[in-house]
Amino acid sequence: MTTATGVIVPTDTTEKLKSLRTLMADPSYNIDAYIIPSEDAHQSEYIGKCDKRRTFISGFTGSFGSAVVTQDTAIMFTDGRYVLQARAQMDTNWELLRIGVGSTITMADHLSTLKPGSRIGVDPSLISYAEAKNIQNKIKKNNCELVPISTNLVDIMWADKPELPKDEIFFLKLEFSGISLQEKLIKVREMIKKHGATGLVVAGLDQIAWLFNLRGSDIDNNPLFYSYAIVTDDKVSLFVEKEKLAEEAVHNLKGVEIFPYTDIFDHLKLLSKSSEDIKIITDSVCSWAIVEAIGTENIVEEYSPITVLKLTKNSTELDGMRNSHIRDGVASVKFYSWLERELVENNMSLKISESEAADKLLEFVMEQKNAVGKSFATISSVGPNAAVIHYSPTKGSDSLIDLNKIYLVDAGFQYLDGTTDMTRTWHFGTPTAWEKECYTRVLKGFIKIDDLVFPSGTTGYVLDPIARMSLWEAGIDFRHNTGHGVGSFLNVHEGPIGIGVKPYFNDFGLEAGMVVTNEPGYYEDGNFGARIENVCIIVDKETPHNYGGTKYLTLESVSLCPIQTKLIMPSLMEPREMEWLNNYHKLVWEKLSPHLEKGSYEYEWLSRNTASI
Template sequence: MRSTGDVLAALRKLMANLPNSQGSINAYIIPSEDAHQSEYLAKRDERRAFITGFDGSAGTAVVTENEALLWTDGRYYQQASKQMDTNWTLMRDGQPTTPTIDAWLAKTLKPGSKVGVDANLIPTRAWNPLQSSLKSAGCLLLTISPNLIDLIWKDQPVAPRNPIIPLSVEYAGRSVAEKLVAMREKMTDKRASVVVVSALDEIAWFLNLRGSDIDYNPVFFSYLLVTLDDVYFFVDESKLSSAVNDHFRANKVELKIRPYGDIKEALKSLAETCENRVWISLGSNYALSALIPEEKRFHEITPINLMKAVKNEVEAAGMRQCHIRDGVALCQYFAWLERCIKERRSVDEISGASQLEKFRSVQDKFMGLSFTTISASGPNGSIMHYHPLPETNRPITDKEMYLCDSGAQFLDGTTDVTRTLHFGTPTEEEITAFTHVLKGQIALGTAIFPRKVKGQFLDTIARKALWDVGLDYGHGTGHGIGHFLNVHEGPMGIGIRLMPDDPGLEENMFLSNEPGYYKDEHFGIRIEDIVQVIPTSIGDNFNGRGALCFRTITMCPIQTKLINVKLLTDKERNSLNRYHQTVWETLSPLLKKANDAETLAWLERETQPI
């Protein structure tokens, strides 16, 4: 645990005497995001982690003259409590007794107080209600520049300048020119002269490019401004190789390349001179939105967002194929891990995660991991987004549950899978909890639902089996997943929280199905598959609206020794048996071809019907 006293003192000194004669502020908000509202960050953008000591992916810090608080959700309560020192107060976001940030500030600050935030790091969707709430309390929300954390972070890493690589149409399925035509059709429909694209995965997908500026996320720092005549690409030109230039020529698209830092000046000029509206997402940072005259602002998710979420046939095929290769690596790892434990060979969370990466790395089209592997033994499994560090590393044994949440990037897709196992004799409590998680997972995985239903309405399906016995979990049930892109992808999802941009589920969207249960300081259980939304038929198909269901594309057995079969219905048991039969029929030929008799024997045993 790192002491934060000195950096808080330095921050408060700046708050009392802001640079550039901006006066003083009574509170400073430090969001988690970067200027592109990314979930995962480059090292130089981990400002909230620097000031708080908490390095989880979600949370917002607020510092006043006398207090320092962190709001984060149920995924990170344990982690934040362990990582933050006594200078900080944990605000358990989502709990009924926890006030929102704006409510806390309105109640705590005196009328006339000033609250500051870097407008580059806060989305317009968050700025607007925060500003209104503070105004109602007689307080003022100010944009502060430069960022105060940058001024006190003496060894802040430099911005990454990694090369950008092209992704061929063989994997992307559609050329940039085709995407641009579709984009401009949407612009014409919405009477938009300009579309502002600031989300990094949207830019990478639209241009059929990939990068490595953020660990595990194949994206690169850039902006796009698309007009009815031109495409402006704001990027560090040193990242562009001759292969990228050849790629644009092959895709029959001409880009006007500008320096990354010129985005604001260019947007302001286009916004002032364009004939119609400027299309910008509420998820883009407020600093960009503020440059557009209010009467010209058109706030809606960009057309790219939905185009990217609904995979084309080439992307969909790639997603299915990469999950098969990923399944081979997972089975090899779990078979290897079981043998190590039986032979009393030392293996721990870190060495286990390293071995899993080795198995994945030899698979065709492997490009890296899609996130830091959650390799969690015993009580570490109860920390939902745990990742092993030398100071927390535990051995993996036959005495405790083991939770492994991992994924990979392939040229043809992205994977994310969680399996929970016990290599000895699980307790009755562990078996009962696991079985109820499985019941919820099967219920969601076999659900039939109307076309365009929003994911929020499916969440209860996965929780009901747990709720029936008084259990629950503090994270969402499903997230979208990118195609050789971010492992978490919107705009759709399945969870209790409202997702304002969710357009409703459509064919060829891919999401996770991952209910869980976590007993603090004891064990964690999560079962996660990636599912593809596909059409089906039932009755009158919801009065002609259309019926959809899920196809599970993850290929890895679910450990049956953790199941109390008596708690399963015939439908649930048959569903699991069919899944295991599919896994066996899909993976066994590949293991035979690889002459991997050990993993083949493990797979045959683990896919036996119950």
């Protein structure tokens, strides 16, 4: 929680931990340690209010992190994006361990150090089968046991736990999705056969939404709904509460068997017994509970065919991404011009809060055609708050925008025809030389990625260092990926592609039609942060030669908004980089100015901020 003065007060977890430890010692469970993951039963990054168990027990609200509680300790494992936030939100009952940095141990490593013979409990529906196996392999050397406990212990304590949402699920028309369920099923079944399997269980909520051309609102900022699905050669089953389906949605599910959401496990058990030749594809988001219901001898561990298929957007989806980003850019121009006018020309400095600014941006977005809402909580951050990578302001306790401090906005929105995600960094006063140098080095990395030509099939793992080279020259860096995949009116973070050093970014080469972000940054704790981000479509690139028949690719930025030139240190910029910036600003002007009233303040603002330098 935060006070009215903006000071974060850690959540008192003493009584909650006491209650949990009492349950752990109960003979019904008899466990020495208990894992509380951040994910839901579908391994979602963003989860519904009813699944925020880790937040309930710890007070930490970040989207990534897992807790381990023993009778004597409570440890939170998270990465560099959330260290500052976790330290501020958790009380002294908790120890924080940062993963992914240097020699810091992982959660599985830590569990392997518990006393020999320890029983480690976890809700099997909340942990992936892959992670359960990883933990089991780590702890067996110490004769410890991972114990599945189907009754979630946090749920027992959580008296006012929210119920599963009952919001409507609607059909996404073909003018937005581009391909029917029947066409998608043909491709999915072809891939199932290629893997030597007889069926596919689908646990990823974005996979289900994509396959059935359905969208919902069960999770804030994500057009998803709680569900499972099973696809075989002759059947398609959707596990969802039927009363949630709109009439048009039901009409477009002809041939699909519909069962209650919780029936999935019984159906999987029956399916596993229906034939000796059953082989069901399970992917990394399938829980330990799902695999146990099928039987480990009956599974084929592969990426879901749906995950692979939806990575490459069809022509309708690509057109939608381009068009939605034009409208998104118009909203951004209206917002930033409004903000500058309020802060500078109307002499209202220090009177607009971070959350008020975020609300105003949403207001401009919701005026646009096909706008649905946010794709994640808006990061509206000034000064030191901009150094917190995933900062999100809290109304009434957030900071006021200051002319003398950097202001960073990372905002994304959902449109029926696309998903957006854009970051811009501004200074409405006079930036310091150091701020300008850091910003310019971020911009240089951003341009290097956007301007890159690379062979088809190159992975994002290979491209990542290019974004960091200018930063490395100054001995600075950033602790997040350079880019992530983006869904089409789906998850703003769409795996498994991206630009970064995570090993799975090597699993898939980048191909034309995929959509990724380009977002290098720099963050100085307690001082400022700078990030520039565009959503980009990977497109074919004509080259003078095609060695060995190789096809080449480049990025097409579809995010459209000026990049502030006041923060640039010209002496660091190369001629090609200046040319890129001028060309980009020319594109922004050509795409957005026709949608603004000539002579209006926002029209003139756009003209000034896209002028050649």
